Amino acid sequence: MASLFLLNDLDAMSHVPSAIIGAEDEEDGLSSKYSPQSQDDRSGKANRCNGCFMVLVVVLNVCIVVSLVISSQRAETAAVANEAVANKLNELEAVIQQTKQQTQETQKFAAAIQHGVTVLQNSVKVPDKSGEVPDKSGADSYGHPEWLSKCREFFFDVGANIGTHGRKMFEPSKYPDAPYLQIFNDNFGPETWRAELNSSRCYIGIEANPAHMARLKEVEGAYLSQGWKWHSYNFGAWYIDGTMTIQTEADPDHSNWGAHLDFAAANPGREVKKSESVRVIDLNDFVTDVIARAMPHAKIYLMKMDIEGAEWEVLHFMIKSGTFCSDIIGTMTIEAHDSGSKENWGWAAGTNAEIEKRLTNQPACATRGGPTKVMFMDDESYLLDGVPLP
Numbered sequence: 001m002a003s004l005f006l007l008n009d010l011d012a013m014s015h016v017p018s019a020i021i022g023a024e025d026e027e028d029g030l031s032s033k034y035s036p037q038s039q040d041d042r043s044g045k046a047n048r049c050n051g052c053f054m055v056l057v058v059v060l061n062v063c064i065v066v067s068l069v070i071s072s073q074r075a076e077t078a079a080v081a082n083e084a085v086a087n088k089l090n091e092l093e094a095v096i097q098q099t100k101q102q103t104q105e106t107q108k109f110a111a112a113i114q115h116g117v118t119v120l121q122n123s124v125k126v127p128d129k130s131g132e133v134p135d136k137s138g139a140d141s142y143g144h145p146e147w148l149s150k151c152r153e154f155f156f157d158v159g160a161n162i163g164t165h166g167r168k169m170f171e172p173s174k175y176p177d178a179p180y181l182q183i184f185n186d187n188f189g190p191e192t193w194r195a196e197l198n199s200s201r202c203y204i205g206i207e208a209n210p211a212h213m214a215r216l217k218e219v220e221g222a223y224l225s226q227g228w229k230w231h232s233y234n235f236g237a238w239y240i241d242g243t244m245t246i247q248t249e250a251d252p253d254h255s256n257w258g259a260h261l262d263f264a265a266a267n268p269g270r271e272v273k274k275s276e277s278v279r280v281i282d283l284n285d286f287v288t289d290v291i292a293r294a295m296p297h298a299k300i301y302l303m304k305m306d307i308e309g310a311e312w313e314v315l316h317f318m319i320k321s322g323t324f325c326s327d328i329i330g331t332m333t334i335e336a337h338d339s340g341s342k343e344n345w346g347w348a349a350g351t352n353a354e355i356e357k358r359l360t361n362q363p364a365c366a367t368r369g370g371p372t373k374v375m376f377m378d379d380e381s382y383l384l385d386g387v388p389l390p
Contacts (some may be wrong), residue, residue: 142286143295145231149201152295155188156329157305158237158283160205162215164385169203170195170228172200174387178380180304181331187331187373197227200295206286208236208246208261208278208307215385222389236261237307238280239317239344246278261310284318291328303332306378309340316345319358324372325365335378352376 157165168175168186172191188194194201203223205216216232223230223348236244244261261280289299305311311334318324325334334355342350356374 021317026128032095033384051235061227080345086123089145133194142233142281142289144290145229147229148202148290148293150200150295151229152200152291152298153189153202154294154298154300154302155184155201155203156287156303157203157205157302158303159308160212160216160232160388161209162305162385163205163219163232164382165304166203166205166230167219167377167385167387168382170223170226170230171387171390175382178379179377180381183331183333183386195228199229202229202294203231204290205230205232206235206237206281206283207232208280209248210234210246210276210278219389234278235279235286236278237283237305237310237314239282239313240280240283241285242280243274244278244336246274253260257277261308282317283313283314284321287323287328300329301331303329304371305332305334307338311336312340312342312350314346315355315358319362322362322364323342323357325362326369326372327373331373331375333375335376336376350367355380 062103155166155169157163160166163181164175167177168180169188172178172181172184172194175181185191189201189237193199207213207216213232220230220232238244238261246261261278287300291300291352305314307314315324323329336350336352336355338350340350355376359371359374362371
């Protein structure tokens with residue numbers, strides 16, 4: 001549009017040089033005005049100026065046309081560039097999605113390898129710290145009940161004492177207001193479901209103190225007669241297989257309630273009433289063995305851990321083995337103790353917050369439903385039981 005405007009006004013602009021020249025002549029005087037030679041000079045000057053302006057106008061129009069062409073080319077180039085950038089961004093997004101998928105597959109593969117290594121370790125005879133070779137062959141070295149293969153949903157009572165928590169599982173109506181009843185309802189299933197006869201719900205109790213075994217076996221006999229699967233083992237929960245000393249304290253009223261494994265310097269100042277040897281088991285291996293012998297897709301719905309200071313080393317190695325993932329153990333309640341052995345766990349890290357942190361921060365659990373849920377509690381209601389058996 002600007003070029004058309006200049007071309008249309010070209011004729012008007014051609015008169016400008018003549019006017020300018022005329023103004024210059026007035027300065028030469030009247031005699032010059034009427035001189036023939038002066039008139040010829042003025043005419044030549046006007047023609048030359050008109051020619052210059054014509055050239056100038058043409059140059060301006062050419063510049064404007066070139067500018068418009070360049071602008072158009074730049075717009076086309078920008079559109080092409082934008083399209084190219086968009087295509088590259090789409091390609092990059094596809095690569096990112098592919099990388100994410102490959103990462104997930106790698107994590108699944110790593111978790112499967114870890115699980116396979118754990119199973120393989122259970123079948124290999126490796127000397128423990130005592131130099132002895134524990135029996136981890138296919139044979140049952142734990143004395144499992146015959147009905148274990150019919151179990152799918154487990155309650156593991158690690159540090160069973162006299163089995164009161166297991167009784168709350170099958171007979172909750174006899175223990176009103178016990179704090180653990182809600183834990184069962186939320187994490188194991190409703191009362192009627194837990195107490196179904198001849199079901200796949202099973203209780204596994206692990207207790208190191210031999211003094212409690214008579215009561216545990218009494219409860220076991222009564223419950224088996226009801227069609228409830230209940231079994232208790234006289235083992236100390238530890239991180240290797242072997243034999244250790246269990247110590248009971250000198251308190252005459254509670255001599256058996258604080259019984260603990262002998263951690264040597266880990267429990268200074270505690271007066272000992274009696275010591276005796278007990279079998280200790282690698283709890284991680286035990287859990288793996290039980291799950292392997294149970295029904296397909298079996299898992300520990302709920303685990304209670306109260307093992308008087310042995311928990312730190314047990315937790316350390318079970319976390320390291322990837323056992324505290326929700327596909328193996330759904331929920332765990334634990335009472336952590338200030339005393340105990342923390343050689344591998346770390347002496348300065350013996351806190352509930354550190355337990356929760358380490359359980360939560362397990363990359364191996366990312367593709368296995370997440371880590372085991374942990375709750376810190378100690379339900380000591382009905383400590384001496386006293387409730388009649390069925």
